[in-house]
Amino acid sequence: MSEELNKEEAKAKDYPIINKDPIEDFDWEVYESCDTYGSERSALEEKYATTLSTVAEKEVIDGTVISMNKREVVINIGYKSDGIVSLNEFRYNPDLKVGDTVEVYVESQEDKKGQLVLSHKKARALRSWDRVNVALEKEEIVQGYIKCRTKGGMIVDVFGIEAFLPGSQIDVKPIRDYDVFVGKTIDFKVVKINQEFRNVVVSHKALIEAELEQQKKEIIAKLEKGQVLEGTVKNITSYGVFIDLGGVDGLIHITDLSWGRVSHPSEIVELDQKLNVVILDFDNDKKRIALGLKQLTPHPWDALDSELKVSDKVKGKVVVMADYGAFVEIAPGVEGLIHVSEMSWSQHLRSAQDFMKVGDEVEAVILTLDREERKMSLGIKQLKEDPWANIVTEFPVGSKHGAKVRNFTNFGVFVEIKEGVDGLIHISDLSWTKKIKHPAEFTQIGAEIEVVVLEIDQENRRLSLGHKQLEENPWDVFETVFTVDSIHEGTITELFDKGAVIALPYGVEGFATPRHLVKEDGSQAKLEEKLDFKVIEFNKGAKRIILSHSRIYEDENKKEAKAESKATAKAVKKVKENVEKTTLGDITELAALKDKMNQ
Secondary structure, eight states: OHHHHHHHHHHHHHSOOSOOSOOTTOOHHHHHTTOTTHHHHHHHHHHHHHHSOOOOTTOEEEEEEEEEOSSEEEEEOSSSSOEEEEGGGGTTOTTOOTTOEEEEEEEESOOTTSOEEEEHHHHHHHHHHHHHHHHHHHTOEEEEEEEEEETTEEEEEETTEEEEEEGGGSOSSOOSOGGGGTTOEEEEEEEEEETTTTEEEEESHHHHHHHHHHHHHHHHHTOOTTOEEEEEEEEEOSSEEEEEOSSSEEEEEGGGTOSSOOSOGGGTOOTTOEEEEEEEEEETTTTEEEEESGGGSOOGGGGSOTTOOTTOEEEEEEEEEETTEEEEEEETTEEEEEEGGGTOSOSSOOOGGGTOOTTOEEEEEEEEEETTTTEEEEESGGGSOOTTTTHHHHSOTTOEEEEEEEEEETTEEEEEEETTEEEEEEGGGSOSSOOOSSGGGTOOTTOEEEEEEEEEETTTTEEEEESGGGSOOTHHHHHHHSOTTOEEEEEEEEEETTEEEEEOGGGOEEEEOGGGGBOTTSOBOOTTOEEEEEEEEEETTTTEEEEESHHHHHHHHHHHHHHHHHHHHHHHHHHHHHHHHHHHHHHHHHHHHHHHHHO
């Protein structure tokens, strides 16, 4: 007990009583209600309220990032409590850090747990359309998060709006792999907005073009023709290769890639390949640069064997075919043309594809060689003997040969006796008997025909040939058969205004004018009608027989009339004789009577 008293005394010494007298104006009612700091409390509450911002729900305000972890971002908006926003809403901004000011949408001042509920995504959505329009109007640079790939380009999150990034607007150079850009946040420029459908198109290429344009001007200003630069193959097309020279592009045309023939530039270069090129030409205004690759190596013609000359034989590979000939590469970059006329001794020009094709290894003879112009013409027919060299002994005049019909003209038929040896059969030498207006009436192209050599012009490579000469001239016989006034049966095969063609025996034809086609009854002869015709003219040299049907009955009538006239004349003569005798006797008597009277 004494120990407890000692402790109380010690405690009392630590807390001395300041004033042991009662307070006269002590308010026991306030004390009993436990509100001993009424006025001070109100003042403190008023002072505290002024330190907090007034927050209204459903509004967008700015806040400050005060902390963040792998999943959440804590944001202070000056309210009595902080808000928490998911880090996913900031994935478009990977550089977000503590202290950054961000916009948030106040969804609720307090949830069930008394927590302030904020949303950065909704805040961006509410302000995004106005901001994106301002960005287009003021040509501002905006940041966007590439969400995914789509047809023809990418989908980009800009201010919470899904904008379209065309594939052609990603970079100034062609993009081969779009997927490498997914998930990246880069700068963009708003280039187009469809207000009706709220579609936004952005471009990253537009941001770097201005910078590249300046770089191009600086690079082009330093360029000189003949300058050799290192570049990277940027793009390959069918007509050439685009080279990146470090901010400016140049083109190597397909013809400047190699001294030899190039079917496609991919045979020479590949994408992203680094190579040296020479500047051939450039245009300051159009920013075009022409480059060359083959110019860095000596021209193959300069290395061509100096001993090579006309008439020498060479071997090469066919690299290009055309209807008019074939180009043969006898050395890398050195080509010669074999014209189709130099492929065969035949004078019938055909397509060069009938003789060779690309890839064929051929042997040829040099016909012309111009080292200054770097041109060469070749021939392969010269490897064979000229068929006209021995034409006189091989095809003498009067010899008979088989030939092939090659072509027609109005005046005859061109035939080929052998490859390189052609001749002409004149239309008059096709048949002894038929009147042929066009060779197509007698034969056809490609047909075989027998010929006789009539004349040789070796200098001009011409042969005159005949077909009818294979037989004896039937007109020698016809001369004895179709004599003038002889009558023969014939058929009218052709009928026209000037007359008719009549087919006579032995395959010969005659001609009759309209007035000689009148029948005895006065009617006109008709086509295909068979009648007797009289030969009124036979011309062996002109091979012409003139006929007449009407002359047959006309001559008979004349003959009868002549006979009748002859009989009549005879009777008249007899009567005259009788009359003459009587008259003379009378005269004699009268003369005697006159003499007596005179005596």
